Amino acid sequence: MTTLLPGWKEVLDKTPQPAAPDFTKQLARLPKKTSKYLEAVTFVDSDEGLDAMVQLACEKPIGWIGFDTEFTYDRPPVIVKKREVVDVRSVHPLLLSISLVEPVIPDSWKVYQFVVDVRQRDLARRLTPLFQLAVPFVAHFARAELHCLWQLQLPEPHILWDTWVAEKALYLGLYNLNDQEMKYISDTEEADHWQSAKVAELIRYSLVDTCRRYDVPYGLAQDKEQLQQSFLQHDENDPFTPQQIDYAALDATAAASLFLPQVTAATRASTLEHLIQIEMPWTVVNARIMWNGVRIDPAMRERVAQAGPVLLPELERKLKELGIGNYKSHPQLQRYFESRNLLHAFSKKGGYSFDKDQIKNLKHLDPAIPLLIEAKRIHSLTSDMILTPAFDGPDGRVHADHKQLAADSGRNSCRHPNLLGLDRTMRPLIVPDVGHGIGEVDLSQIEIGVSAAVYGDERLTDMFNRGDVYSAMAQLFFADNLPPEDVVLAGAAFKKKYSKMRDQMKTCTLGIIYGLTPHGLSPRLSVSLQEAESLQRRFMDLFPTLEKALKDASHYGGLRGYAATHSGLRRYRSSTAKISNWESNWLRNHPVQGSAADVFKAAGIRLDKLYQQYAARLIIPVHDAFVFEAPIEHLLMVAQLTARVMCEAVQERFPQLRPQCEINIDHSECWNKDGMALALQEWCDQALKAA
DNA sequence: GAAGAGAGCGCC
DNA sequence: AAAGGGCGCTCTCTTC
Numbered sequence: 001m002t003t004l005l006p007g008w009k010e011v012l013d014k015t016p017q018p019a020a021p022d023f024t025k026q027l028a029r030l031p032k033k034t035s036k037y038l039e040a041v042t043f044v045d046s047d048e049g050l051d052a053m054v055q056l057a058c059e060k061p062i063g064w065i066g067f068d069t070e071f072t073y074d075r076p077p078v079i080v081k082k083r084e085v086v087d088v089r090s091v092h093p094l095l096l097s098i099s100l101v102e103p104v105i106p107d108s109w110k111v112y113q114f115v116v117d118v119r120q121r122d123l124a125r126r127l128t129p130l131f132q133l134a135v136p137f138v139a140h141f142a143r144a145e146l147h148c149l150w151q152l153q154l155p156e157p158h159i160l161w162d163t164w165v166a167e168k169a170l171y172l173g174l175y176n177l178n179d180q181e182m183k184y185i186s187d188t189e190e191a192d193h194w195q196s197a198k199v200a201e202l203i204r205y206s207l208v209d210t211c212r213r214y215d216v217p218y219g220l221a222q223d224k225e226q227l228q229q230s231f232l233q234h235d236e237n238d239p240f241t242p243q244q245i246d247y248a249a250l251d252a253t254a255a256a257s258l259f260l261p262q263v264t265a266a267t268r269a270s271t272l273e274h275l276i277q278i279e280m281p282w283t284v285v286n287a288r289i290m291w292n293g294v295r296i297d298p299a300m301r302e303r304v305a306q307a308g309p310v311l312l313p314e315l316e317r318k319l320k321e322l323g324i325g326n327y328k329s330h331p332q333l334q335r336y337f338e339s340r341n342l343l344h345a346f347s348k349k350g351g352y353s354f355d356k357d358q359i360k361n362l363k364h365l366d367p368a369i370p371l372l373i374e375a376k377r378i379h380s381l382t383s384d385m386i387l388t389p390a391f392d393g394p395d396g397r398v399h400a401d402h403k404q405l406a407a408d409s410g411r412n413s414c415r416h417p418n419l420l421g422l423d424r425t426m427r428p429l430i431v432p433d434v435g436h437g438i439g440e441v442d443l444s445q446i447e448i449g450v451s452a453a454v455y456g457d458e459r460l461t462d463m464f465n466r467g468d469v470y471s472a473m474a475q476l477f478f479a480d481n482l483p484p485e486d487v488v489l490a491g492a493a494f495k496k497k498y499s500k501m502r503d504q505m506k507t508c509t510l511g512i513i514y515g516l517t518p519h520g521l522s523p524r525l526s527v528s529l530q531e532a533e534s535l536q537r538r539f540m541d542l543f544p545t546l547e548k549a550l551k552d553a554s555h556y557g558g559l560r561g562y563a564a565t566h567s568g569l570r571r572y573r574s575s576t577a578k579i580s581n582w583e584s585n586w587l588r589n590h591p592v593q594g595s596a597a598d599v600f601k602a603a604g605i606r607l608d609k610l611y612q613q614y615a616a617r618l619i620i621p622v623h624d625a626f627v628f629e630a631p632i633e634h635l636l637m638v639a640q641l642t643a644r645v646m647c648e649a650v651q652e653r654f655p656q657l658r659p660q661c662e663i664n665i666d667h668s669e670c671w672n673k674d675g676m677a678l679a680l681q682e683w684c685d686q687a688l689k690a691a
Numbered sequence: 692g693a694a695g696a697g698a699g700c701g702c703c
Numbered sequence: 704a705a706a707g708g709g710c711g712c713t714c715t716c717t718t719c
Contacts, residue, residue, distance in 0.1 A: 356700070
């Protein structure tokens with residue numbers, strides 16, 4: 001439950017809800033509340049009661065089923081940045097509420113409401129046949145419900161509709177303002193309204209807010225927070241109050257009541273197909289990835305944590321001798337370089353910057369610079385959140401928070417700790433269970449392939465299909481600087497021989513597609529502005545179809561107010577003002593990044609099912625790569641399966657592409673990048689030797 | 692004293 | 704007017 005700062009509640013109550021997209025406004029015309037049996041909540045705490053409920057569900061022509069769980073946690077939360085972080089594996093289900101919906105011709109329905117005391121695990125297990133019914137199961141933020149079901153050793157439903165996920169998709173990108181826009185609006189009379197909208201964004205996906213948007217009645221909104229709390233503190237053996245039971249039933253019924261209006265809204269927004277094909281099944285996979293967690297080598301974790309205190313003091317001492325007391329302080333760095341008459345070398349955008357890209361080419365200027373870079377690096381590594389032992393769950397694994405649709409592009413994000421952003425040198429901290437191995441399969445250069453496909457550029461498609469697209473690009477661009485035989489060198493060989501050239505082209509190719517201007521290109525390539533301009537011109541001249549399609553993406557997207565992925569997930573603009581550079585860029589980017597995410601999730605959905613035959617598990621989804629854990633004897637098979645399924649997922653949607661996957665199972669004793677499994681070990685050894 | 696902004700850096 | 708998209712995390716410095 002989101003808690004607002006003092007005073008904000010009043011502001012919000014006074015502030016009208018931000019304007020919703022058109023499609024929701026028309027929902028008021030749909031039949032509203034017609035449930036006849038809302039008042040009859042049946043509490044189930046016996047085998048007979050439970051069997052009667054299951055029997056009713058089987059003999060009635062049920063349309064869909066709303067469900068919800070009330071739970072507590074068996075262990076206290078970890079405090080991260082003043083916020084409480086609970087481990088999912090410690091979830092302790094108390095009540096499971098079930099609302100069976102029986103549609104009645106022409107436009108009403110009956111709702112049979114049940115609340116099951118699932119503290120008795122034997123009782124809970126009798127629910128299995130219910131969850132095997134071939135009807136949609138509807139829940140709000142179903143991830144929590146799935147974790148409860150798995151804790152109770154119940155199967156997840158075959159068909160799932162998550163009203164939170166649907167809502168998230170239907171409003172993707174709305175009311176997210178970037179810094180510039182915030183500054184702009186804070187100078188206008190609309191500031192208060194927008195500030196409120198910004199805060200309102202935090203709570204708009206709650207069940208209560210969602211019900212309000214769809215005119216679905218929600219009776220206990222005022223008491224919701226207090227009732228939720230009551231379950232967290234509920235004693236294991238205490239009976240539940242009638243109000244607690246009603247509240248549990250209400251949440252399941254509210255979710256069920258949202259189903260039809262939300263499906264209608266999704267249809268109007270052309271997002272229904274995406275939700276059914278991709279997002280809803282991915283909810284299950286995402287929940288399972290979280291449930292699976294990752295094992296972290298405790299000994300190695302400790303050694304890395306110790307390396308910081310060993311290595312840093314010496315560097316800090318040297319920096320202090322030079323006159324830098326705190327290398328993390330921007331003003332101190334500014335003062336230091338000013339005293340050396342070097343400050344001009346760090347100027348950037350009217351100020352001064354000491355970031356790595358800016359200073360890595362200035363190492364020769366001052367002895368402090370290499371020390372700075374190394375100190376920053378060691379500090380960054382050894383303060384990584386992954387080193388927090390308290391994240392270990394009751395099963396000895398770390399269950400990070402994998403957030404679905406967290407990015408406006410449709411990508412997942414991850415936190416507590418952020419496994420997706422884990423520094424590659426730290427990856428070997430993640431190790432498999434005994435008798436298992438870890439592997440990774442990634443889709444090579446998928447964003448280029450998807451760009452070529454969604455923007456319909458045959459030439460770019462051909463280059464992608466030929467193999468290493470960045471090598472091909474580099475061979476085109478640097479043709480004059482290469483010996484003739486290397487201009488036609490095979491992709492893999494070129495990649496090896498001219499890795500730097502290729503890396504530059506990787507940055508530039510993606511950058512140009514996503515709106516990099518000559519002003520941004522020139523420093524990245526270390527060429528003059530004029531050269532960058534001509535380079536970009538040459539690039540675009542090679543791909544006229546792409547250039548046109550990119551322009552259209554910004555133009556039409558700006559006019560209609562959204563960009564869409566291949567399967568129909570939209571990212572909306574927050575305003576109807578003149579299109580900004582930033583918007584223009586993400587309107588071009590979303591169809592690519594978002595469609596790549598579509599494909600990736602589709603592959604994950606299939607893998608989650610197919611892995612069962614090998615007792616394998618998905619453990620980390622890294623945007624275009626899956627990290628998995630499997631019994632050693634099945635590791636190769638699972639890797640090959642993963643590669644096949646990921647390539648097929650691309651080809652099913654973009655048949656013109658010939659995607660390639662890279663398999664990494666060479667050092668299955670830990671997660672690693674490019675087989676660099678020993679680097680961390682060596683780094684620690686070095687540190688401890690120095691001590 | 693705590694929250695937020697900004698800079699910086701890691702990942703794709 | 705700024706100058707490529709999407710994230711999360713840590714630290715410093717400012718502000719209320």
